[in-house]
Amino acid sequence: MNIYDVSKKAGVSIATVSRVLNGNRNVSDKTKERVLSVMEELGYTPNVFARGLGLNTMHTIGILCSDSSDAFLANAVYYLEQTLRKNGYESFLCCTGYELENKKNYLRLLLSKRVDAVILVGSHYLEANKADNDYIISAANEVPVMMINGYLNHPNIYCTLCDDYQAVYDTVTRLAAHGRKHFAFLYRSDSSSSRIKIKGFRDGMEAAGLTISEDAVRLCPNDIPSTQTILTDLYKEGISYDAILTSEDCLAVAAVKFAGTAGLRIPEDLEIVGYNNSLLCICTAPELSTLDNHVETLSITTVNTLMRVLQGADVPNKTMISNDFIVRGTAY
């Protein structure tokens, strides 16, 4: 039983059903009545039903994030909760880890607690295998689903993303213009966001007429010392890079520490660029140049969009925010 069945049976568009569900006033009484009676006939749950009528709302939003110890995700959650509270909503957070089965269980648990909407934080909610995202689509048939840094094209799913592709592409262009030739890209996990960044890296290199050497796009372990060791080993084998781009600031920290032990001058011999503009950036010497993906703006935009959805406004399915290159000591 889902929104499609209701739309088909009532002879109206999915957008119209969605408007009725979200209490939008721009629906004629006649249409609204027809949709509501079809929902009743099909046994669409009274829970969702009541929510659509604006009754019985708990003013509670469910948030899913994969890992609260990740600084980007933790900050996103912080800003989401602050902004929701300002709008009179409380929130529940579930940290699901990275296993698909746990993500599904937690989403089901949140829906059983009658939240008004769910927010999925981080690109780890977008599985490489498309069918694995069906549980998200099925949730969107019950409540609005907001995604941060993930994109699914489906009614009642609203996505806010930062433009990771363009950010990495532009950074390659920028450093190539300084005469850098030997680029590496370090990333930490096989998320959809990593895949997009790698695509930006490859396309940027091609556009700059540069070749990517073997081993130059590297999945790195979760801790700084191990990443440092990997770089040191590569260097011993005679592989020398003059530009290191990363998917996370902590990988750039490892690169700075590696340069220190290898006697490389930053940024003269080696330019290094972090990602996220986290607290780590100002801890290193020199401080990290980085790409700021505006976690605060992403989070506030997501909540603002959600508030409009809950008020029944027609809202675009996708909002894309550009990143900024922050110049500090490791790249110019």
Add this chain to the structure above:
Amino acid sequence: MNIYDVSKKAGVSIATVSRVLNGNRNVSDKTKERVLSVMEELGYTPNVFARGLGLNTMHTIGILCSDSSDAFLANAVYYLEQTLRKNGYESFLCCTGYELENKKNYLRLLLSKRVDAVILVGSHYLEANKADNDYIISAANEVPVMMINGYLNHPNIYCTLCDDYQAVYDTVTRLAAHGRKHFAFLYRSDSSSSRIKIKGFRDGMEAAGLTISEDAVRLCPNDIPSTQTILTDLYKEGISYDAILTSEDCLAVAAVKFAGTAGLRIPEDLEIVGYNNSLLCICTAPELSTLDNHVETLSITTVNTLMRVLQGADVPNKTMISNDFIVRGTAY
């Protein structure tokens, strides 16, 4: 209506009522029956009642933390959720912020969602004004309440703490033995944990026969550059410290950066000690010596204690874990 009323009316101890509530088998059938009938008579809620009998449990634990963007709290939440999941429990996290009213609202919200227990993470849940903790005590009459780094002596409240007092005291002793004389202590918020650390600092200084100069115990702003500016201003006024202790690693990062601009050698001219053993410690040059308060052990111990409570075991009200001094580059 609370556990006291039941205990009084049934003529048994609070511990016995608690055992019945938590389904402990070490209660005679006769006593159990009497307690249950008193609960029924007094209208003790069927929700709690069912939970005590092991019925109707959702296997869900509520977690409250004040601020998910704080690295220590975020890590605690991460380990709590991992360990709960291993034990077959899901968890909800509410980030309450620091306002008492919001803490109360969120605790009420969690209880309304029928969680099996709540975990309060961080010393911010212990208010300086004792009466302000009544909402926690009242929650403990419904479900077990676990506290990390906060201590309340009350039935059905179980506390796991790190020994912040001793850790700071011992660090003063250690650095005084190196001949350090001019100590500063930087802290970031007026939490119960900060108050305990400051007490350890003052007592340690007295025991070492050292005087604490004016301005030496300082509340610092939330960001590294402002803290750095404060230290620089103090130094310009002719106040020179040879040992800086902190309540958080990020304050120690500010001290390292200050020393760099002031031309002070670390650790020769100035020893610096962080707190928490966070990721920041290995980002600075030199790397931070710090006090490790074992966030992983604190979290795992809390969950293990909770599992025993839910199984009806008699569990001590307080568990204290010692901290470790981690030697890196800023203090020896």
